[in-house]
Amino acid sequence: MGTTGSSPFSVSFEPYLRQGDAARLAGRDLKGLQETLGYRFKDGGLLEEALCHSSFANEHGVALSNERLEFLGDSVLSFLVARILFERHPDATEGELSQMRSALVCGASLCRRAEALSIAEVLLRGRSMRNRDLPPSLCEDALEALIGAVCLDGGVPEAERVVRRLFFGGPDAAGEDGAELDAKSRLQILMQARDLGIPHYEIVSVSGPSHSPRFEVRLRVGNTDRVGVGASHREAEELAAGLVLQDLEVEENETSENEAGVSPP
Incomplete structure (x- = not known):
């Protein structure tokens, strides 16, 4: 199972599972999940519960x-x-800190990180749930449950290390800066700061074979209309957000230059 410790699912409960469920339980890559998470559970039961x-x-x-x-x-x-x-x-204000936090802990942000951990592949759910598309909220909830399980298993310092790794892209060492927020999060913060509302993404088309799809997503912000193309709708949204950010930054620079009386080259 890739974990240590006693689990109510892998030990005492396993004899009551249907054969297919037992095989699925045993075949999950929990070791890989923990490697990506950056934390190895001492109590495997907490991982299974999460x-x-x-x-x-x-x-x-x-x-x-x-x-x-x-x-x-x-x-x-x-x-x-x-x-x-x-x-x-x-130097950030309370409002700016709140916006940044909201962008990081919102459902879309949690879903992207759950996808990076491949939580959907190891999440135990009933047969009715397996017969249809998995709601993103299930993986978002499981990610939060994993963080809660890490906190119980290793304490707040280990939970903080995992959060830094997942949400800030940084090394394990506290205090070292990691990657910036992704484009969708930065755009959401910028739009909130300018009272532009919430970004709305529209899937324009889906093409290509099922094993290699091509998503086109349109994002409109004010007079800006950009389309991102990616292998998933989330990748396409991220690319569209990046293009809109570039447009808004150019617009802001031009406005600043005009206010300062500087003519663009």
Whole structure:
């Protein structure tokens, strides 16, 4: 299973699983998940609990699901992101810090990080959930549950290290700057600061074979209309957001030059 410690799912509960469910339980790459997460659980049961949706627990008569860990992880994540932003941006106002935190802990941000961890591939869910597209909220909730589980298993310092790794792209060492916010998050913060509302992304087309799709996504902000193309709708959205950011930055620079009486070259 790739974990240590006793798990109610892999040990005592396994004899009651259907053959297909037992095989799926045993075949999940939990070791790979922990490597990507940057944390190895001492108590494998906490990891399994974080990855157990209530639909699976209800279907198999298990009392445990990831809902309690999700509750804890939501609070832990919000606190740690706020603390890291507070440290990294000493000149930011309360409103700016709130906007940055909102951009990092919003559903779209959680979903992107859940995708990077391939949570959908290891999340235990009932058969009814497996017969249709997985709602993004399930993976977002599981990511929060994972952070809650890390906090219980390793304490707040380990949870903070994981949050820095996942949300700030930085090395494990505290205090070292990592990557900036992604384009979608930066655009959302900029639009909120300018009272431009919330970005709205529209899928224009989906083409190509199922194993290699091509998504076109349009993003309109004011007079700016940009289209991003990517292998997933999220990648296309990210590219469209980057193009709009460039346009807005050029517009802002031109406005500043005009106000200063400087003619563009």
